[in-house]
Amino acid sequence: MLVVLASASPARLAVLRSAGLDPLVEVADVDEEGLLASIPDASAAEKVVHLAGAKVTSVARRIGAQHPDALLIGCDSMLMFDGELVGKPGSVAAARKRWRAMAGGTGELYTGHCVLRLADGEIDRVAEAAAVTTVRFADPSEAELEAYLATGEPVNVAGAFTLDGRGAWFVDGIDGDPSNVIGISLPLVRRLFASVDVHVTDLWRRAG
Template identity: 70%
Template sequence: MRLVLASASPARLGVLRAAGADPLVEVSDVDEDALLAAHPDAEPARKVTLLAAAKAAAVAGRIAAEHPDALVVGCDSMLHVDGELVGKPGDPDTARRRWLSMAGRTGELLTGHAVLLLAGGAVAKEAEGHAVTGVRFADPTPQELTAYLGTGEPLNVAGAFTLDGFGGWFVDGIDGDPSNVIGISLPLLRRLLGGIGVSVVDLWHPRSGVPVPSGKES
């Protein structure tokens, strides 16, 4: 079974690789703004889950011919703070405004997850869900914030921060699953996979250094 990650996020890829998997990366072409605009009244958790499902479906349709028996995982993360759901800021000015509004406060990092199991090129099973992790932000000095924005890191990540990069200096703590803040919740993904009959140990790659059963008895 080929594991396919429907995401361009190097952080998500890093989490999966560190956990023993070796996914193929296929980036979806989903118009996120259009999808969100079509569901303006959806709850925040539903919005990120809809995005994750759309990404997984788009990639599954693209790779089905070459990988007819595959497991496609789609994710989407956004930060919910002060009643607003925000994604990637995209530019330094937006990132600065977001940090000035959330510094010293608490937000919720939501990540939608969708898994599609392909058999013979068609979707045989699917599951979806979301994870929520509370994030307690520090209050960086003006000099620190300017330097952080200068790294370029916060411009293309949900909520304008990371936990596993430069942004980690400005996160006082989290309440919940840390892998979810990085972009993919391993505990949730394990439960979703179990629901469609897939064990995470079957995704562990021999190169991970973990012994993988060969099916032969000594």
């Protein structure tokens, strides 16, 4: 069974590869801001699941004819901090502001997951859920923060930090699943696979 990752995230791909899968990557093209604007009263978990579902569905419709029996995974991550749900800062200035607010504090990293199983090119089964991990941020010095910003890493990642890169130096600890903070919760994906009658250990064997 072909596994397809509907995400451009190299971190998610690396997590899956290190866990025994070798997915095909197909990047989704959706209007994330428009999707969020359409559900303003949804909870944080509902928002990230909605985005994950939209991404993976768009990919499924695009590749269904070519890969009619594929298993697809879509994800979306956002950080809840001080009552605000935030995604990628998008600029150094926004990342700097974000870190000055987060330093020494605690946030919750939400990742929405949606798994689709195709049959004859059509969506046959769907399983979706969100995972949440608490993140305790360090308080970097101004020099450390500027050095981190200069790497460019925090600009295009949810919450302006990573756990698998330079950002890990500035995370004091987490409570929950570490793979979720990187962008894809392996324990949750295993359960979602089971919900669509796929056993992850079978995918290990097929992946060699």
